[in-house]
Amino acid sequence: MTIRQRLFISFSLILLIILSIIGVFFYTIFNLSEIHKSQTHRYDQIRRVEKLKEYNNSFSWIVLDIVTDYEKMDVVKKRLEKSDKLFKTLIIKKRVTIENSESIIEKQNLQQIFQYFEEIEKLIKYELYELVLISKDEKNFTPFNKNFEKLSFKIDKLLKEEIEYLQTRLDKTEKDRNQFIDTIKVELVFLFIIAFLLSSIISSRITKQIKDKLDKLNKGVLQLFKDDETTIKIDIGKNNELSEITHNLNSYLEKQSDIIHSREELLRNISHELKTPISKAKFLLENLRHNKDNKQIDSLNSVFVDIEELTSKLLQREKLNFAKVNSSKFKTSSLILESLSKLSIDDESKVEVDIKDDFNIHADKYYLTIALKNLIDNAMKYADEYPIVIEASENKIEVKNIAKKLSSDLIYYTQPFTREPNQQLGHGLGLNIVNKIIQMHDFKLDYTYKNPYNIFSITFKN
Known part of the structure; x- marks a missing residue:
């Protein structure tokens, strides 16, 4: 496996860990968002239930005012009108409150609460109304008060249970949120540690591998100069960048060796080839000393032409080595x-x-x-x-x-x-x-x- 491939695999693993960290980050954001929605929902539901408690108290005050000042017709009518408005508002809030319940038990409790409110409404609209405005007999509010207090107490009890239930769920959500954050912190720290250790191990191994191969390559180069070698005879493995460098360097050295060998061979051949024309030229020059002969002069000229042609071809051949x-x-x-x-x-x-x-x-x-x-x-x-x-x-x-x-x-x-x-x-x-x-x-x-x-x-x- 080449160093490039090792680096690619290493960076891929590190990138995978980074992507995992990013995934955990977005997963955390999503879950915290869901937890926040759940908490907001429960806070809103608690406020709705607390509002029902206020309504229950309001009805109690209305009844108390009417019973106390039953002789004051204007006060009684105002209180009855106020109760009508409150009951109308309750009808609107009933649907929203019940729809936002999270469990069947909670839904049943809320339905029961609103059922009690409907019974209170009937008590006020019919029974109390008849006692105060219609009946001519002596006013006896005791039976009414007992029924009203009984219903009010039941409502108050159910509302307290509902608030406690919601608060418990809210506390549990808060606890789950904190546990989730702690778990995410541990996971992130764990992933960062793995990424750090993995990158450290991989980088150290790759560095060591490169250092070992460079040391071997350096020994090969030193051996090249010491032992008069023509190639680097060091095994640094296959399928890696440094083996490619060694191969290319060996190819270059072999080519240079071939050129040197070719030149040596060329010089030997040149010395051999030039002996004949030079010997002929010497012989012809000796003859020319004794007598001037045009034929011999032409022969001598052809010898030098031959030498010139040979020299030209030798130079041409030499240039091809670097062409x-x-x-x-x-x-x-x-x-x-x-x-x-x-x-x-x-x-x-x-x-x-x-x-x-x-x-x-x-x-x-x-x-x-x-x-x-x-x-x-x-x-x-x-x-x-x-x-x-x-x-x-x-x-x-x-x-x-x-x-x-x-x-x-x-x-x-x-x-x-x-x-x-x-x-x-x-x-x-x-x-x-x-x-x-x-x-x-x-x-x-x-x-x-x-x-x-x-x-x-x-x-x-x-």
């Missing part, structure tokens, strides 16, 4: 014409160009021109008969010449300074340069022989 591909889009015909323009062809009839498909190429035109020019130059140089043929079709350019079949595979001729046995022409660098350029572009170089043609082809990407 960067600057791609552009161009036609096949443009590439062929530019490659031919770089060659000194004394007779155009020696070259036949057949462009069956002038397709687009996406590549570095400068280097690709060098590659195609070298293939054409080789075809011209080693042809037994002319013309040579340059053919373009289906994302492929073929260079054909009539000559003997090559004695070895293509891979042999793509090595520097390799030629056919007993071959005097060339230096064996042309195909090596071609192959390097083709590999730079990730194209394909092939060789086939179809009697009597040797065919070198470059296949381009679609």
Whole structure:
């Protein structure tokens, strides 16, 4: 598992805990809101019941006034009117009060209370009214008072029970609220502790893992310098970022090692290749000392031309080790014409160009021109008969010449300074340069022989 993946999993776990904390927070808000609604409801219900208690007391005062001042008709009528208003108000409050009851028992108690109020209403409206305003007999309020006090007492008792019930429920809600808050506090503290411990453990493990791998990588680098190694031979595991760094560094070191090896090989081959023309030049110079001979002067000139050509190709090959591909889009015909323009062809009839498909190429035109020019130059140089043929079709350019079949595979001729046995022409660098350029572009170089043609082809990407 990579460090990036470990970090992703770690942060996902921490994020999950944070989301849990946020969830707990909103859950707390929701529950506290519900508790607050419940408390508000019970406070309101207590106020309603307390109001019923006031009504009960009001009826008692009305009855007392009427009984006391029954001879004062104006006082009696006012008190009876007041009782009517109170009873009408009670009818309105009855529905609201009963609807806001929370239990069946509470509802039954409230219904009983209002039933008693209705009985009080009947006592006042009919019995008391008849005693005071209609009856001509001596006023005897004792039976009325007993009935009224009995009902009033029952109402008062039920109201006290209802208030105690509501207060008990309210106290319980308050207690539940406090317990809930305490529980949430514990849960939040627990989640924060888990988040802290988890982040500490994960960060310490990841830090330790990175430190261990960096220490190993550092040892590998030190070993690289100490033991003259070409790659870092330290195992820091697979599927992690540092193993990728090590792999990339090893690839770079291997490439540098190949370049150094190639240069060493090149220097050996250069020293070998230059011995022959230099020896010829020395021999010709010795002859020129004795007699001036134009033929020998021309031979000497060709030797230096040969050295110049070899030097040019060596520099060209060396530049390819550090070349960067600057791609552009161009036609096949443009590439062929530019490659031919770089060659000194004394007779155009020696070259036949057949462009069956002038397709687009996406590549570095400068280097690709060098590659195609070298293939054409080789075809011209080693042809037994002319013309040579340059053919373009289906994302492929073929260079054909009539000559003997090559004695070895293509891979042999793509090595520097390799030629056919007993071959005097060339230096064996042309195909090596071609192959390097083709590999730079990730194209394909092939060789086939179809009697009597040797065919070198470059296949381009679609």
